[in-house]
Amino acid sequence: MGKLDGKVAIITGSTSGMGRATAYLFAKEGAKVVVTGRNEARAKAVVDKIKAEGGEAIYVLADAADSSYAQTIYDQTMEAYGTIDILMNNAGMLSLAQFATITEKEFMDDIYINVTSALMLSQKVAPVMQAKGEGHIINVASIVGWAAHWGFVAYVTSKHAMVGLTKAMANELAPTIHVNGICPGAIKTAMLASVGGEELFQPMIDRACVHRLGEDHEIASVALFLATNDSSFIDGQLLRVDGGIDV
Secondary structure, eight states, X not given: OOTTXXXXXXXXXXXXXXXXXXXXHHHHTTOEEEXXXXXXXXXXXXXXXXXXXXXXXXXXXXXXXXXXXXXXXXXXXXXXXXXXXXXXXXXXXXXXXOTTTOOHHHHHHHHIIIIIHHHHHHHHHHHHHHHHTOEEEEEEOOGGGTOGGGSOHHHHHHHHHHHHHHHHHHHHHTTTEEEEEEEEOSBOSHHHHHTTHHHHTHHHHHHBTTOSOBOHHHHHHHHHHXXXXXXXXXXXXXXXXXXXXXX
C-alpha cells in the first residue's frame, strides 16, 4: 500500500529538479501523476520512467507565462483522470536582475510565473477538491521569502508573495483543503547550476547547520508529508527546508 494510492496529483514544473523528484516519489507511493513543463522530451522522459517502474502518469505541456496555463492543465487532467486530489505549485523562474536595473517586464514576469500562475491554477483545482470534501495544495516558495539577503529583487518579492498567498489560501479554503508551503534553501538543481552553482551559494551553505546543498529528494519527502493525512493538523504553514539557516 502506498501513501497516495488512488490519488491524482498535479506537480507543475516537474520535468527537472525538485518537481521531478516529487513526481517520482508520488508515483512510487501510488499516485497518478500529472507532469507539467514546457519541454516535451523532458516531460516524456519523466512519464516514461514512472511507467517503466509500474506507476501511472501523463504529461501536459504548459508554460506558466501563458494565460492559458491553468486551463490547459486543468482540462487535460480532468479528461485523463476525472478528478484532482493534490496540487503542487512548483513551476517558477529566477531573474538575476537587480533593483537598479530591472525593467518592469522582467519584474512582472517573475511575479506572474512564480505567483499568479499558481493562483490561477489553484482557482481551477479548488472546486474539484471542495466537491470531494478534501484536498492538498502545496506551494513552493523559498527561503528568500523570509529574508531578502539571499536573492534578487524580483525573485525575493515573488517568493514573499508566495508566502502570503499560501496563508491567504489556507484561510479561505479551510477546513476542506489543506494549503501549506515549502521554503527550500539552496538545493542542488539545474536552476541553481544555471545561476552560478555551489560557488555562488557558498555563503548560504556556510550559514546552514548542515554545511551543504540540499538534494531534490529532500524536498520531495516533505511534499509527500504535506500531501497526506500525516500532516492533518498543519495548515497555512511554510516549512523551511534549508539545512538550518540562521537557527
